[in-house]
Amino acid sequence: MEWSTDLSTYPTYWHSRLKRGFGLGTGSNYRPWLRVRDVPSDGSSGNPKGITTGRTYHLLSKLERIYFHYLDRQPDVVDIREQFPILALSETQSLCAELGVKHPAAGRYPEPFTLDFLVTRQKEGRLVYQARSIKTPGDAADEKTRAKLNVEYQWSERNALDWKLVDVSGFSDDLQSTLVFMRGWFSHRYSADERIANDFSQMFLKLYEPNVPLKELIQACASRMKRGYSLAQNDFRYCAWSGLIPVKLNSKLTMHLPVTLDGKR
Known part of the structure; x- marks a missing residue:
């Protein structure tokens, strides 16, 4: 149109x-x-x-x-x-x-x-x-x-x-900050590679524990995949943004807190 x-x-x-x-x-x-x-x-x-x-x-x-x-x-x-x-x-x-x-x-x-x-x-x-x-x-x-x-x-x-x-009843401050956090890969000018994204998401989900801060999980993935921590941060952001890592959108998402995944407690 x-x-x-x-x-x-x-x-x-x-x-x-x-x-x-x-x-x-x-x-x-x-x-x-x-x-x-x-x-x-x-x-x-x-x-x-x-x-x-x-x-x-x-x-x-x-x-x-x-x-x-x-x-x-x-x-x-x-x-x-x-x-x-x-x-x-x-x-x-x-x-x-x-x-x-x-x-x-x-x-x-x-x-x-x-x-x-x-x-x-x-x-x-x-x-x-x-x-x-x-x-x-x-x-x-x-x-x-x-x-x-x-x-x-x-x-x-x-x-x-x-x-x-649009039903905006679920439009919370946490939802806004989580979406902005995830799309940080774009503002950081990260160039996504689908093969690496698939490998990273599989590694992240394998190592995932609900009570471990996100920073530690990313560091563990970076170490296993031999990638720099800064690069691995953007790997995570891109995987979350694209749905390869199913982050619960209405939960608070920061590096220093555990990350909540859909279907996980």
Whole structure:
């Protein structure tokens, strides 16, 4: 799914932003309609670099950051577009009139609805698009917010786009810190080797003990495999990120604490 670059199909007051690519493109060429600087923040926004696309993202809340990291490690996800605008203005205006919802506007000019995420997955040789909205439980219960989400849902439904409000009940600080810890291999510019990753994960699971600090387990693996400790740290991070080592995501993950694995006590 991609919007046309023909400016004549859009209101003239959007042209300056569209000429700069906002809301257009895919993959590394996509530019979100809204950026961190455009939206008031309580300090929970962020600009991580994506592993899937290699570009810098504009995430407006802690919940968005958690969901982004969650998506970025899934092997069937081939594109993640944040703050994706619905540029079909006549369609959303018609829906708002039908549903009795006030359309977003900047002054007297209508603004597009924006999907928090448009996710592209590769499924059985074809691309599948998913619209996902991220809201705190409080916002999700707010009547005005729910009315706007209904416009997103109705528009998506009429355009054969799978839309869902993401369940954020399990989005904890530990989940966020664990995902960031695991993806450290990427920020450290570690070059993954699948053969070494398979060997490391097998060694780690063989030596694993639930009460041993992670640092000691990595040191033991490094010694057995004759690899430097720093390199072995990134071996672990990559194996955890890619699922070769099944780390329990909602547990605290640091070098000085034991690591909890899914299915292990």
